[in-house]
Amino acid sequence: MIPAALIKFSAVLFCLGGITDGSDVTQTPLLWTNESQSATMNCSHTKDDNHNQMYWYQQLPGQNMKLIVFTTTYSAHQYEKGFSEEKFPAEKNNAQTGSLTVKKLQPEDSGVYFCAVSQHSDASD
Template sequence: MFTFLFTVTVSLLCAAGLVEGSEVTQTPTILWGPKDSDALMNCSHTKDSSYYQMYWYRQLPGEGMKQVVFITPSSQPDYSGEFSKDKFSASKAVAEIGSFTVKKLEAG
């Protein structure tokens, strides 16, 4: 049985502001999976390599968005507040593509 586990909303930002006039694709848009499994999300954009910063956010039902992690190509993830590498991982080898993993999904 699948249980609602975690919803992640992605926003791709850069020093110049929001990425305007380009396509940002997140797959999947809503994350579902069996308890205790890991779940992977990917993000890509069609801007050039000067748009290299990626921010991943979590939004639980009835709550506002919270930044989970910030990452740039080939850097270590910078986790925000209550979030840590024990529960989440992020990677970004090139400017246009990044990934985000939720470890050991929990019902919630």
């Protein structure tokens, strides 16, 4: 199971929660914030420094999971169509940690947010 963070709209509060399963990747466990505020999710792992690629996904109710952004420690972040750095700024300053912020929270941002890590591979041979 992939660790996840949940942003849920209830009245004027957003709930950001994480699911952990004892794996090498963990996320922010729980965060409450108001509508129009920002919510920042942190992700970390205990794998080696070669696992320096981080992926952030969003799953809205009744929809499939969508990749928001791909981040690394060695290149610019790559945002998928429909997602912007202005709304979803991400940070990746070292191999073990990263974060994703959802700015100006609205009810339509309610959903599950996942972090995943991957090892860099070179297929140039």
